[in-house]
Amino acid sequence: MNNSIKMAAILLASTALIAGCGKKKVEQLPPVAEGTEGEMATDPNAGTGQIVPGSQEDFLASVGQYGDRIYFDTDRFNVDTEDQTTLQQQAQWLARYPNTRITVEGHADERGTRDYNLALGERRANSAKNYLTSVGVDASRIQTVSYGKERPQAMGSDEQSWAQNRRAVTVTVQ
Amino acid sequence: MKPQILAGKLLALLALLLMPLAVQAQPATPAAPAEDEPELVEFDTAKTRSIAVPALVAPAPADTPAGNTTALGRQIAEVISSDLRASGVFETSGPNGLRAITLAEVTTPQFDYWRGRNVEQLIEGFVRVGGDGNLTVGCYLYDVGNGNEVTRLGFNVPPRDWRRAAHKCADAIYSKLTGELPFFDSRIAYIAETGPKGKRVKRLAIMDSDGANHRFITNGQSAALTPRFSPNYKSILYLSYVDGNPRIYVYDIDAGRQRLITQSRNATFAPRWSPDGQTILYSMAVAGNTDIYKISATGSGTPVKLTSSPGIDVGGSFSPDGRQIVFESDRGGNQQIYVMNADGSNQRRISFGQGRYATPEWSPRADLIAFTRIAGDFRVGTMRPDGSGERLLTNSWQDEAPTWAPNGRVIQFFRTAKGTGKTSIWQVDLTGANERKLPTPVDGSDPAWGPILP
Numbered sequence: 121m122n123n124s125i126k127m128a129a130i131l132l133a134s135t136a137l138i139a140g141c142g143k144k145k146v147e148q149l150p151p152v153a154e155g156t157e158g159e160m161a162t163d164p165n166a167g168t169g170q171i172v173p174g175s176q177e178d179f180l181a182s183v184g185q186y187g188d189r190i191y192f193d194t195d196r197f198n199v200d201t202e203d204q205t206t207l208q209q210q211a212q213w214l215a216r217y218p219n220t221r222i223t224v225e226g227h228a229d230e231r232g233t234r235d236y237n238l239a240l241g242e243r244r245a246n247s248a249k250n251y252l253t254s255v256g257v258d259a260s261r262i263q264t265v266s267y268g269k270e271r272p273q274a275m276g277s278d279e280q281s282w283a284q285n286r287r288a289v290t291v292t293v294q
Numbered sequence: 295m296k297p298q299i300l301a302g303k304l305l306a307l308l309a310l311l312l313m314p315l316a317v318q319a320q321p322a323t324p325a326a327p328a329e330d331e332p333e334l335v336e337f338d339t340a341k342t343r344s345i346a347v348p349a350l351v352a353p354a355p356a357d358t359p360a361g362n363t364t365a366l367g368r369q370i371a372e373v374i375s376s377d378l379r380a381s382g383v384f385e386t387s388g389p390n391g392l393r394a395i396t397l398a399e400v401t402t403p404q405f406d407y408w409r410g411r412n413v414e415q416l417i418e419g420f421v422r423v424g425g426d427g428n429l430t431v432g433c434y435l436y437d438v439g440n441g442n443e444v445t446r447l448g449f450n451v452p453p454r455d456w457r458r459a460a461h462k463c464a465d466a467i468y469s470k471l472t473g474e475l476p477f478f479d480s481r482i483a484y485i486a487e488t489g490p491k492g493k494r495v496k497r498l499a500i501m502d503s504d505g506a507n508h509r510f511i512t513n514g515q516s517a518a519l520t521p522r523f524s525p526n527y528k529s530i531l532y533l534s535y536v537d538g539n540p541r542i543y544v545y546d547i548d549a550g551r552q553r554l555i556t557q558s559r560n561a562t563f564a565p566r567w568s569p570d571g572q573t574i575l576y577s578m579a580v581a582g583n584t585d586i587y588k589i590s591a592t593g594s595g596t597p598v599k600l601t602s603s604p605g606i607d608v609g610g611s612f613s614p615d616g617r618q619i620v621f622e623s624d625r626g627g628n629q630q631i632y633v634m635n636a637d638g639s640n641q642r643r644i645s646f647g648q649g650r651y652a653t654p655e656w657s658p659r660a661d662l663i664a665f666t667r668i669a670g671d672f673r674v675g676t677m678r679p680d681g682s683g684e685r686l687l688t689n690s691w692q693d694e695a696p697t698w699a700p701n702g703r704v705i706q707f708f709r710t711a712k713g714t715g716k717t718s719i720w721q722v723d724l725t726g727a728n729e730r731k732l733p734t735p736v737d738g739s740d741p742a743w744g745p746i747l748p
Binding site: 233238239240242243264268273 | 564624
């Protein structure tokens with residue numbers, strides 16, 4: 121109950137944000153994860169100020185800044201309460217666009233060996249996938265891919281950067 | 295009489311070479327730190343022998359597709375000198391700074407001249423072109439102190455393979471003087487890296503053991519990782535994101551083509567060859583759970599699942615006889631090293647030190663397993679196959695993924711720089727001595743050393 125209230129509030133807030141501003145604000149949306157470059161389809165309407173419903177842009181606008189990703193503790197892959205809130209927001213958007221498919225990208229920080237980190241990224245992506253299916257997203261809509269430690273989001277070699285890099289990012293398949 | 299003296303000197307040399315190893319072979323002393331921190335191997339910096347390598351003589355200078363034999367004589371001497379020096383076991387001089395020798399000297403060295411220059415071992419030789427257009431390279435090793443020939447070798451190679459003749463000569467001399475198996479005439483597959491940390495371009499590349507004959511295999515459009523040369527050097531297993539997902543391919547070097555090792559919708563990674571090249575070991579993640587599988591290298595047959603623990607079982611490396619596999623698993627809570635029979639039976643943990651243990655690689659000499667130990671920093675070390683005798687060979691921020699020289703005496707690994715993420719390939723002797731960076735045209739990671747060339 122609490123969750124859905126919170127979700128509704130966030131959705132309202134982000135809708136208001138988009139409605140109020142158009143292009144300029146859209147450009148200030150969270151940067152797309154480094155790793156998703158190339159996988160994302162280019163939105164033909166980008167730059168017109170219009171967000172195409174069901175697009176990656178729409179998804180990002182809907183789930184809010186960094187709402188496309190969940191974070192993990194070192195060497196862990198469990199989905200905690202905060203992650204559940206994030207994934208529920210994603211699931212709600214996905215429920216509005218039942219034909220949209222997603223890829224969940226699993227990542228690890230640089231402080232692990234390469235092969236193990238590929239396996240760990242798989243685990244994290246699957247944790248997110250499993251939670252999304254548990255809240256009603258059809259498993260057939262969700263692909264996973266692990267990038268291990270190959271695509272860091274934050275470039276530092278410090279705890280703060282590593283915390284940002286231990287993540288599972290949801291990207292729409294256009 | 296002389297052979298006996300020579301034998302005595304060689305024995306003394308061998309004793310000197312083996313001494314550091316013998317010291318380290320002792321079990322851990324009771325005085326070891328309480329937290330069971332493995333010791334960092336202290337190494338003996340004393341060089342053992344001074345070897346002179348004057349340019350090989352070209353008695354009848356002739357042009358070849360690889361250049362004139364006079365130039366080749368000097369270049370071959372440079373490679374021999376460089377190989378032996380890089381092994382860390384020898385101090386070498388020449389060909390630069392040494393006088394030219396005559397053909398007569400190749401079989402009748404002027405020992406007094408070299409004694410006067412504190413040379414203990416002398417390598418002389420010749421290079422000429424035969425009727426078939428191939429090079430004949432003669433290579434002689436002398437003990438200057440005793441005024442004796444120790445060994446002589448001849449190689450017939452196409453001109454383009456002149457470096458191999460040099461490596462083979464260096465290998466023979468290295469083996470003769472150390473009692474170790476050869477390793478110079480071998481190749482390395484690795485990942486060449488360029489670009490900033492967040493956008494690394496990773497290309498499959500190959501090179502000789504000394505960095506020469508470098509060649510890029512992939513163009514970097516999709517990331518390549520973790521290559522492994524097949525034992526016959528005809529193909530390379532590696533991971534590619536070419537279809538957007540991590541999948542293992544086997545790349546045929548001559549044909550320039552690759553194929554998936556197995557059709558699967560799941561991620562496949564951490565590929566390895568069996569020592570006979572007949573079997574491929576790989577790891578596959580199914581619904582987040584990674585296990586180790588094996589499959590015939592021919593591409594036929596069905597995969598055999600070797601592990602089934604709920605967790606990450608990954609990597610793996612066959613023992614040289616192909617009967618056992620050492621691998622990595624977090625089934626006990628975090629990454630540790632396990633050994634199993636090649637059919638998956640009798641799985642048992644062997645690493646019990648402080649921290650996590652990863653990337654085990656069985657020595658081609660069977661006696662040791664190299665690993666990455668993660669306890670804060672990443673360090674490369676070795677332990678016996680029963681887990682005893684753990685030793686750390688390196689001490690840096692992030693040293694990872696050891697690979698063995700064909701003789702099980704030298705280990706390569708890659709080092710990642712804190713902050714920048716820049717990578718480089720390094721080499722260290724089994725004793726922890728003679729750590730040095732390998733020359734690569736760009737950054738390098740994931741080195742995989744192949745066997746002695748066929």
